[in-house]
Amino acid sequence: MKKRGLLYLAAVLFAVYVFIFPQEANAHSKKSPTQKSAVQKTVSPQKPAIKKKSTPRKHAKPLSSEAELKKLLIQKLSRTFPQDELQNFFSDERLQLDRNIFLPYYPKCTLADDTERDHRGYFDPDCGILIRTSLDRGKKYIETHREEFDAAYEKYGVEVEVVAAILRIETNFGGYTGTRSVFNTLYTRYILEARRRKEALIQIEYFLRITRIGEEDPFALKGSSWGAFGLPQFMPYSYWHFAVDGNTDGVIDLFDPADAIASAANYLREHGWSDKEKDRKNAVWAYNHDYIYVKAVLAYFNALKKSRQDTEEISSPETQQNSP
Secondary structure, three states: OHHHHHHHHHHHHHHHHHHHOHHHHHHHHOOOHHHHHHHHHHHOOOOOOOOOOOOOOOOOOOOOOHHHHHHHHHHHHOOOOOHHHHHHHHOOOOOOOOHHHHOOOOOEEEOOOOOEEEOOOOOOOOOOOOOHHHHHHHHHHHHHOHHHHHHHHHHHOOOHHHHHHHHHHHHOOOOOOOOEEHHHHHHHHHHHOHHHHHHHHHHHHHHHHHHHHOOOOOOOOEEOOOOOEOOOOEOHHHHHHHOOOOOOOOOOOOOOHHHHHHHHHHHHHHOOOOOOHHHHHHHHHHHOOOHHHHHHHHHHHHHHHHHHHHHHHHHOHHHHHHOO
16 A cells, blocks of 8 residues: 555656656657757758759840841831732832931031021021021911911911921021932941830831822832931821821822921921920920920920010001101
């Protein structure tokens, strides 16, 4: 009995010990994580990872030759135009690179004594857009095409003076619209200007659409060294989206004053022209992304408007009656 009592007491004490110190009790019956890991390493040691040699990435060789780039251009255009039509067009002997479009042009200013000097830009005091002869030319052009300007204002709500300003600054009212093949210019920029290739592709696509619909010779149209054409100097994309038939003869001809005036007015209207100065700047900026250009157009617009108002006041019957 005494031995059994001692065993019973020992069991009770062990139960109390396990209840109070469970972690220590488990430590006696289980291996430590370190011991377990050591056993695993002993039983199945891990083999060192074998590094595979990295294969260098192969980059596509950039296209450089005209033949390669022309082939790519035809491939991209074939999504819109028939392949055989493109092959015939791009094999035309008149298709050629015109590297002269990259040559700088330095206009001259002829002074009153017939001497010449370099032109100093839009605001040249002797040859700029704000001199009297320039403003008089604007007033005369508006009077000559009064019917076309009035029709454009009634339809698009854009003042006649700003349309005249666009035509004055772009081509001097049609005095110089460019002498380079529009297509060869766009083709040259696609081939030789990698950073402008995407834009050139877009312009070429719309140019071909225009000439295809009108059944015109693509090499006959002449324009600037950027590919713009007509009195308002529209790029093909702008022609396709904003040019309109001002005289309703069924043909949109930007070398015709009626169509040129209506198209320029429509472009400005579509780009937010209003009586607010900010909207006016934004509309002209859309026409040409150049701050000096925007300043020049709005300066000529305001000066021409004031000059025409002054002329109307002087020639009004009331003014003539009150004059001495």
